[in-house]
Amino acid sequence: MTQLSPAQHGIWxxxxxxxxxxxxxxxxTVDLTGPLDTEALDLACRTVAAHHPALSSTPGPDASVRPCEVPDPRHVDCAPGELDAALAEERAAPFDTETGPLCRFTLFxxxxxxxxxxxxxxxxxLDGQSKDRLVADLAAAYRGDPLPPAPEIRPQTAGPEALxxxxxxWEERGYTPCPPVLPGFVPPPDGGMVAAPGAEVPFRLDGGRRAALAEAALKLGVTRFELLLAAWHALLLRYGNPAPTTAVELSLRPPGTPVGIGLAVNELPLRIEATGPGRPLRLPFEDWVRTVRDELRALYPHRSxxxxxxxxxxxPRTALAPLSLSYRRRPAAAPPDFGAVTVKTRWIGFSGTVRNxxxxxxxxDDDGIHGSxxxxxxxxxGQAAEEGDPDADGTGCLTTDAVHRIVDHWTRLLDGALADPTTLLGDLPLLDGDELRDQLAAPAPRxxxxxxxxxxxxxxxxQETPDAIAVVADGEQVTYAELAHRVAHSAAGLRRYGAGPGTLVGIGLPRGLDQLVAVLGTLAAGAAHLPLDPAYPAERLAFVREDAGLALRITHTPEGAGDLTPADLAPRAGAPVPSLPLPEPSQPAYVLYTSGSTGLPKGVxxxxxxxxxxxxxxxxxxxxxxxxxxxxLTxxxxDIAAVELLLPLTTGGRVVLVPEGxxxxxPALLELIRHEGVTHVQxxxxxxxxxxxxxxxRTxxxxxALVGGEALPAPLAARLTAATGRLVRQLRV
Structure with a gap:
């Protein structure tokens, strides 16, 4: 009894x-225009199904292969305007792998x-390479010609040495597929390697591009497939994927042998990591394509x-990487001959489901490269979100517009590489004119x-919500009215000590309510504040104070003239609420010093x-x-501390201050977040x-979740997506 091949067994x-x-x-799909003999076509379908054992087989419960009967073609009358929808519905109709059949013919x-x-x-x-043989045999059977022998596809079981x-x-290279970085895409919590509903964007690389591809591949010493794959991985690199990974389908048929119908491919992940000195984007494309070629050819011996x-x-998964690519080069052959009937074949059919x-x-093909x-x-x-479920936000999905952009980016990058393979990866064209203008345009003035x-x-x-809670600090709740009262007295106190427009006040306080009131009081006094984090090295703090020419500093540990404590600025018993003029927008609000990594720290x-x-x-x-x-928290x-301290106070929200230490x-941060119901974390x-x-x-x-300040790896982005309601990437604040 014949058993399933390893590839078939994995799918089963x-x-x-x-x-x-x-x-x-x-x-x-085979588009037939002309005087079609439908009875002859029905007979051809039956003949081909009987001639190729794989088409009339189905797996048994013990993973054996058993025969089954393929029904005669189903005939469907369809108005021209309804044809596409009818084809899509039929492509999506499921097969029952327990009973079969696993092949059907429908004539519209x-x-x-x-x-x-x-x-x-x-x-x-069936696999992609089988399709040419299938159509050729259908044409021969339709004409009444005998069919060539059907080669048997024998299961290839790897021996001990191959294993x-x-x-x-794989131990040397590792297998760690990561969620990819793609335009307008938030990685999904599931990793993107299980089946889901999907859509298709078809496209075509015309004959001119195909000829240029063939010429460039010959000059570079690579195959067309290797060149196309290198361009795809170059695009992923440009999107920010440090080591692009794509699962590729590899044929198990010996080269030059007759093609039989059946499954004879194995999918394996290919990970490309640039080697050598310098950044990968400074690598010429011609070197990159050879890197891809070498990695692919190192994978070939293990394809079975x-x-x-x-x-x-x-x-269990339906794919080995979130992204995959299949390439099939059709053999040079005359178009299928159905006699007086004109034939156009569409080799790619989409079922409405994606595996990743x-x-x-x-x-x-001869007339170009057809893509989907x-x-x-x-x-x-099995994971469809119910109404109101936080997962029902499109996370982990792509839009048609985003995919059109990806196709445009890839073809534009490919054109640039074909025109000049010595171009550095980072210099290959990517954006169209509109995208480039959008990227370079300054934001509209507000x-x-x-x-x-x-x-x-x-x-x-x-004034609008005086009793609303503005700040929570160590369990103490401060209303907007109370906060405004403290800030007004702090500002008035600073004014008494000489602070005002054109002066700088150092804030040498740890995290807490005193620090927040000092910042707001300085702003209200018309002065600018200068952070002096007590946790910083004393040498840096001394340099900053001297370089800035500080006359005033708010601290818990005063050392001399100009040093004030929060108590010095606190409201006095019975004192009326001071009224001060508001600062002008053009006046300085604060000064930050750079890290000094390229020299002495500089104030901004x-x-x-x-x-x-x-x-x-x-x-x-x-x-x-x-x-x-x-x-x-910060x-x-x-600079980003201004967002979490001040943005909620300007919009009526609440600030939850993290205690120093x-x-x-x-665990303590998480407990504080949960206890106070924190909705925004940066x-x-x-x-x-x-x-x-x-x-x-996500409970x-x-x-x-706002994230910035460092590179955001895709795996971390996926974890954050799963753990929070919304992920916002900040490039600059």
């Missing part, structure tokens, strides 16, 4: 364990002399060994935002207008509201890892 087992939808369904009649034959089959009995070699290969046989612990996030399918990008548009089968100041906005919020002055502009723009982008609760010495304690990737390791997940209150 996956379908028994997962809901795969139509992930393993293939199809092709769209007009007296216009028919379309749809051949659908399960991947267990040892493959295991060593399924990954699951040599890499332990693989969970995105699959790039390429068929290299098939991509996820909804959650995986004078109404820059005309405001934080003290004015805070005063407005205190930020005016009120710029601060208000940033806070107002970000508040609009985030849809900020009085219900927001922000965690104040040291005042970093807790900012590096993951941190570096390192800070987010701290929270994730402490147990942050918590965090609705928006």
């Amino acid at each position: 087992l996956t379908e028994r364990m997962l809901d795969t939808g139509g992930a393993y369904q293939l199809s092709l 009649r769209a007009g007296p002399e216009h028919h379309v034959l749809l051949v659908s089959a399960h991947h267990l009995v 040892v070699a493959a295991r060593a290969y 060994v399924p990954l699951g046989q040599v890499v332990r612990g693989l969970s 996030l995105l699959h790039l399918q390429l068929v290299d 990008v098939q991509f996820r548009t909804a959650p995986p089968f 004078p109404e935002l820059a005309a405001r100041t934080v003290p004015a906005l805070l005063a407005a919020r205190a 002055e930020v005016p009120h207008s710029a601060l208000a502009n940033v806070l107002g723009s970000l508040a609009e982008r985030l849809g900020s509201s009085p219900q927001d609760r922000w965690l104040a 040291s005042l010495s970093f 807790v900012h590096r304690d993951g 941190a570096t990737p390192s800070g987010w890892r701290l929270l994730l390791e402490a147990g942050l997940d 918590g209150p965090v609705v928006t």
